[in-house]
Amino acid sequence: DAGITQSPRHKVTETGTPVTLRCHQTENHRYMYWYRQDPGHGLRLIHYSYGVKDTDKGEVSDGYSVSRSKTEDFLLTLESATSSQTSVYFCAAGGPETQYFGPGTRLLVL
Amino acid sequence: AQTVTQSQPEMSVQEAETVTLSCTYDTSESDYYLFWYKQPPSRQMILVIRQEAYKQQNATENRFSVNFQKAAKSFSLKISDSQLGDAAMYFCAYRRQTSGSRLTFGEGTQLTVNP
Numbered sequence: 167d168a169g170i171t172q173s174p175r176h177k178v179t180e181t182g183t184p185v186t187l188r189c190h191q192t193e194n195h196r197y198m199y200w201y202r203q204d205p206g207h208g209l210r211l212i213h214y215s216y217g218v219k220d221t222d223k224g225e226v227s228d229g230y231s232v233s234r235s236k237t238e239d240f241l242l243t244l245e246s247a248t249s250s251q252t253s254v255y256f257c258a259a260g261g262p263e264t265q266y267f268g269p270g271t272r273l274l275v276l
Numbered sequence: 277a278q279t280v281t282q283s284q285p286e287m288s289v290q291e292a293e294t295v296t297l298s299c300t301y302d303t304s305e306s307d308y309y310l311f312w313y314k315q316p317p318s319r320q321m322i323l324v325i326r327q328e329a330y331k332q333q334n335a336t337e338n339r340f341s342v343n344f345q346k347a348a349k350s351f352s353l354k355i356s357d358s359q360l361g362d363a364a365m366y367f368c369a370y371r372r373q374t375s376g377s378r379l380t381f382g383e384g385t386q387l388t389v390n391p
Contacts, residue, residue, distance in 0.1 A: 197376040208280075208367060208381035209321075216376045224378060256321060262375040263309060267321035 169193040170268040172257050178274045185244040187271050189257030198240040199258040199265065200224075200232060202251075209256060215240055247275045278303045280370050282382035289358045290390050296343075297353045297385045299368030305329075307373040310344065310351045315384070316364040324366070327351065329373075355387075363389045 169192040179185050189198060197216055201209040201224075211224030213232040221232050229251060231243045240259075244251055252275045257268040279302045289295035301310070312324040327335045327344050334342050339359075343352045355362055368382040 199378060201379075206383060208383045209379070210381075211378045214376070214378060254319060258321075258379075260376075264311075264323065264326060265371075265379055266323065267313075270319045270321075 170257060170259055170266060172255075172268040172271050174271060175269065176272050178276065179247050180276050181248060182246050185247050185273065185275075187242045187255055187257075187273070189240040189242070189259070189268055191238050191240075191257075191259040193259065193266075194237060195259035195261055195266075196237075197260050197265070198234065200230075200240070200242045201256045201258065202226065202253040203256060203270075204253050212242065212255075244273075247273075249275050251275050278305075278370050278372070278380045280368055280380050280382040282368055282385050284385045285383070286386045286388070288388040288390060289355070291358055291360060293358055294354060294356045295358055295387065297355075297366050297368075297387065299351045299353070299382055301349050301351065301368070301370045301380075303349070303370065303372075305372055309371045309373065310342075311369040311371070311379070312340070312342070312351075312353045313367045313369060313381075314362075314364045315367065316361075321367075325353070358389050360389050360391060363387055 199214040200212040215221045215234040233241045255271045258265040308329045310327045314322045339356045365384045369379040
């Protein structure tokens with residue numbers, strides 16, 4: 167939704183390389199999330215943050231790490247990309263009630 | 277654990293007609309939120325409508341309305357006067373009332389609108 171951007175929007179990488187995806191929000195939302203979307207699975211939570219330097223794991227966190235050093239930025243890192251991490255990644259941010267989503271990043275791991 | 281089920285992988289509707297998308301969920305919580313998100317071919321996730329579980333009145337947003345049956349754990353979306361721009365994947369989602377809780381999504385229903 168408005169105020170949430172993701173970069174890059176598309177990326178092709180090779181197995182074993184590190185990858186960092188960035189989420190930036192301008193609405194000062196406290197909570198931020200990373201989801202992945204795969205066919206037949208809907209969206210699944212990878213990690214989330216409830217404040218600067220406060221993060222926690224979601225249901226599919228293996229192979230991923232996150233960092234949040236500023237309210238507006240939430241980084242998702244694949245330390246050593248694998249083909250199973252080929253997916254569309256969505257960042258979301260929100261307040262106590264509703265989450266709004268960024269445009270998504272399509273990642274292809276060869 | 278909470279689960280969300282959308283039993284209709286695909287639906288179609290004629291332009292200007294009404295269609296209802298189904299969603300059921302499982303939870304032991306009494307207070308929570310339910311959402312419908314729309315994902316058009318652009319892949320942007322767009323919030324369509326939100327329902328608070330403590331409210332008995334069904335939420336409406338223009339042509340979009342829900343039928344929330346708390347006892348049955350059912351949350352269907354009705355789209356009236358369907359338009360070509362309504363064609364998209366629709367996701368039902370659940371969230372606990374606790375601030376910042378994650379969304380749990382169903383697998384989605386692909387809606388086609390025929391001219």
